[in-house]
Amino acid sequence: MVKLTVLYGHPIDPTAFEKHYADTHMPLVAKMSGPTRTEKARVVGTPDGSKPAFYRMFEFWFDNQEALQNTMGSLEGRAAVADLAKFATGGVTVLISAVE
C-alpha cells in the first residue's frame, strides 16, 4: 500500500483558503477515482505548544504505486493539482510513502 500526503503550509488568508478548499477543491478531489481511502485533517497544534509547521493535511491511500500514478495522471487528478495554485498560498509539501 502507498499513500500520498499533502501538507499545506499556513495560508496568507485562512478564511479565503477554507472557502475555496470546501467549495471548490474538495469537490475536485471527490471526482478522483482510485484511492482506497482518503482523510482530511486540520492541524490543531503540536505536543510542545509551538506553532505547527503545517496548516492542514490530506492523505490518499492506494493499493500500489501504479494506482497512485493512474489517479494523479488522470484528468481529475490533474484538475485537483492545478487547483492548488488558486488557494494554497502557504505552499504544499507532497510526499509519496510506502506503508509498511
Next chain:
Amino acid sequence: MVKLTVLYGHPIDPTAFEKHYADTHMPLVAKMSGPTRTEKARVVGTPDGSKPAFYRMFEFWFDNQEALQNTMGSLEGRAAVADLAKFATGGVTVLISAVE
C-alpha cells in the same frame, strides 16, 4: 478523531537510523496503549521527482484529544519521545490534527 503525525527529517546515517528505529524505537511505540490505529510509512518520493522533504512518517489515531494526551503523558509515551534524541538525527516535525 485526532491524529498525531511524526515526520522524520533525513537522518545523517540512514542505516543507523533504521537499525535503532526497528530494534529499539518500534518496540517502545508498541508499548504505548491508547491509539485506535497506527501507521508506519517510509517516504519513497514526490510527484515531481524532487527530493522528499521528509524521510519517514508515523501516525497515531486516537478517539479524542484526551486519549492522545493520556498516551503521550504516560510513562510509555514519554519513553518513546525521549528515545527520539537517540536516532532521529534529521529532527522530527510533529503535528496534532483533527480528522474531519
